[in-house]
Amino acid sequence: MWIPISLKKLENLILSGELELEDELLNFWNLIKIEPRKWQEEEYGDEGGGFWVVAIFGNEVIYYNDIEDGFNISEYKTYGQIREYHCSQSELNWTVIGLYERIKIKN
Template identity: 65%
Template sequence: MTEWKPISLSELYNQIQKTEADLNGELWNFWQLIKTEPTKWTEKDYGDEGGGFWVVAICGTKVIWYNDIEDGFNISDYKIYGQIEGYYCNQDELSWAVTRLFDLVKFGGDVIGQAGPPQNLT
């Protein structure tokens, strides 16, 4: 069994660039407003092993971040800059997370389609 290791910044940039090539119209404009230089943020439950998770976008009190344990993007709240408030284990493409957050901003409501923390950790 191979040992888990966090995603490298260059691998993360590759995923971001693939998504940027596919976004257009309102989603492209929205992404341009919310994207940020990837920065490692802490997450109290599962983020210690990899030194935190890469946050790639900030919108109000929400962040889009990459969960390299589950290999997917998630949306979480934050109250303190640099600290992700909720752990999620979605295996979403970045474009899906951008679309969900855009819909939340445009139509209001909760973030739909979020998976919770893993139920069976040993």
């Protein structure tokens, strides 16, 4: 039986990911991170009361999908509602790197 991740376990995953970030990436993370907060997601998020959003940048969020055990990026239109379900099993540092690289390419 699946059990949603606890805030304490999530915080440990975040701390572990932060240790892997340096320089520009750590600065970027420190600018976008928020206190973890549960956001709704229509497709799969109801069972666990939503997914933990850990960072916001523009109209995108980084959230932890505890069904698949990984961090993901999704757009949002309404604060508190994740727009797209993703099932990457990425660690936080790789997700932050991915978002940062996308931003660098656009600029």
